[in-house]
Amino acid sequence: MAPRRMLVLLVILSLVYLGAGWLVVLWMTGPRRKLPWATPASVGLGYEEVEIQSSDGVRLSGWWVPAEDSSRAAVLVPGWGGFKFEEHLLQTIPVYHGAGYGVLLLDLRAQGESGGARRTLGYREVRDVQGALAWLRRQGYEARNIVLHGWSMGGATALRAAPGTGVAAVVEEAGYADLPLLLKGTLPEFVRLGTLLEPAILLAGKLFPDFDPWSVVPSTEAATLSNEGVPLFIIHSTDDGVVPYEQALILAEAYPDARFWKLEGYGHVEAYEHPEYAQRLRAFLDASR
Numbered sequence: 301m302a303p304r305r306m307l308v309l310l311v312i313l314s315l316v317y318l319g320a321g322w323l324v325v326l327w328m329t330g331p332r333r334k335l336p337w338a339t340p341a342s343v344g345l346g347y348e349e350v351e352i353q354s355s356d357g358v359r360l361s362g363w364w365v366p367a368e369d370s371s372r373a374a375v376l377v378p379g380w381g382g383f384k385f386e387e388h389l390l391q392t393i394p395v396y397h398g399a400g401y402g403v404l405l406l407d408l409r410a411q412g413e414s415g416g417a418r419r420t421l422g423y424r425e426v427r428d429v430q431g432a433l434a435w436l437r438r439q440g441y442e443a444r445n446i447v448l449h450g451w452s453m454g455g456a457t458a459l460r461a462a463p464g465t466g467v468a469a470v471v472e473e474a475g476y477a478d479l480p481l482l483l484k485g486t487l488p489e490f491v492r493l494g495t496l497l498e499p500a501i502l503l504a505g506k507l508f509p510d511f512d513p514w515s516v517v518p519s520t521e522a523a524t525l526s527n528e529g530v531p532l533f534i535i536h537s538t539d540d541g542v543v544p545y546e547q548a549l550i551l552a553e554a555y556p557d558a559r560f561w562k563l564e565g566y567g568h569v570e571a572y573e574h575p576e577y578a579q580r581l582r583a584f585l586d587a588s589r
Contacts, residue, residue, distance in 0.1 A: 324501045329418040329511060331410035336385035340365050340405075343390050345397060352406060354416075354431035356424070361413035362406040362432070365393055372445045372468075373402040375432045379452025379474075379569065380421060383412040388451060388473075388572045395578045399585050401447070406432055408454070421479055422456040422516045429461035443467050447585065450475060451569045452543060459518040459532075459551075462525055469531040469588035471581065472518075474569045476543050477550035479516035485544060522554040531588040532558040533581070535571050542568040559584055 340347040345365050352360040363384055374396045376389050384405040396403045408425050409416030419425075429448065436446055443466040450458035455475025462470050476482045480502060502513065525532055532555050536548035545562075552560050561580060563571055571577055 325511070329410075329420060331417065331419065332381050332412075334383055334412055336383065336412070338385045338387075338390060339363065340390065340393055340403075343394055345393060350404075350435070352431050352435045354409060355427040355434065358409045358428065358431075359415035360406050360409065360428055360431060362404055362435075365397060365403040365405070367397055367400055367402045370400045370402050371441070372400055372447075373404060373436050373439075373441045374447040374449055375429065375436070375458075376403060376405045377425075377429060377432075377448065377450035377454030377458050378405075378408060378411070379450075379454045380419060381411065382452065382454065383407055385412075386451075386569075388569045391572045392449070392581070395581050396447075396449075396585070399582055401585075402441075404432055404436060408457070418511070420511045421513060422453050422460060422476075422518070423511055423513070425453070425457040426461045429457055433461075433465060433467070447471065447588070449473075452476075456516065456518045459521045459525070460516070462530060463521050463528060464524075467530060469533070469584070470525065471533045471535070471584070472551065473535040473571055474537070474540055474543050475518065475551075476547045477517070477519040477522070477554070478547065479513050481550075482543065482547060483513065519550050519554040522551050522558070526555040526557065531584070533561070533584045534558050535561045535563070537563040537566040537568075537571065539563075539565055540568045 340363055348364045350362045350364045352362050354360055378384060378386055378389060384407050389405055393403050407414040408428050410419045446467050447469045448458040448462055448467055449471040451473045452475055455472035458470055459472055534548050534551050536545055538545045552558055
């Protein structure tokens with residue numbers, strides 16, 4: 301084959317390869333809308349529907365569960381493709397409410413009932429948590445009395461949003477410490493030819509507007525929280541089939557003094573089903589006051 305034809309063929313194949321990666325990124329970041337089939341009333345608690353703005357102006361749908369005469373609040377952050385009405389979020393509300401916390405649940409951008417065009421795996425979602433903190437401050441809550449609690453991508457987002465805010469504590473369940481590392485390990489399970497397309501997907505993600513997976517490395521923020529003295533509770537199961545347990549070990553290495561709960565026999569974000577869940581979470585909250 302002539303050199304020029306070879307060059308043209310290589311260019312075409314490269315564009316097709318990158319295009320395939322681009323399509324995967326479009327799927328990963330596409331919106332996931334869904335109306336709630338359950339509310340805090342499902343666990344016996346009154347609530348208000350609230351609208352919050354992220355720090356970059358995205359409209360976010362939320363629920364506020366007030367606690368009588370309380371100066372403390374918690375923000376519950378769902379994961380990728382998750383919603384404020386997920387069972388693990390709803391079952392966690394009574395733990396905080398019983399400890400005297402008002403509870404704010406929100407749909408992250410491009411999920412549930414919130415606005416926004418794309419999900420970003422913890423990159424732009426940081427601004428959603430910033431918006432939640434700003435909303436709580438306007439209600440009279442001080443950062444030093446606010447706990448951030450996130451699951452999966454929500455845990456990674458809570459970690460990334462916390463440094464420099466002065467929040468009371470962070471609870472991170474089944475989240476990831478290093479998004480590029482996670483994608484390298486899990487893409488083959490979720491995408492056909494994932495191993496072959498991995499470089500194209502990561503490159504396409506880097507080139508995608510308002511999305512940079514390479515910068516989502518929450519272990520960096522965990523180390524910062526360690527230096528700031530903000531209490532961190534890491535909860536992860538060795539049988540998590542979505543975010544490998546090794547990701548939790550990376551976080552623990554970045555924050556050696558974090559409280560760490562290693563579970564066995566529970567799937568992704570299923571720690572709430574453990575009989576000691578409420579007791580352990582309450583003990584962490586009490587110790588963090």
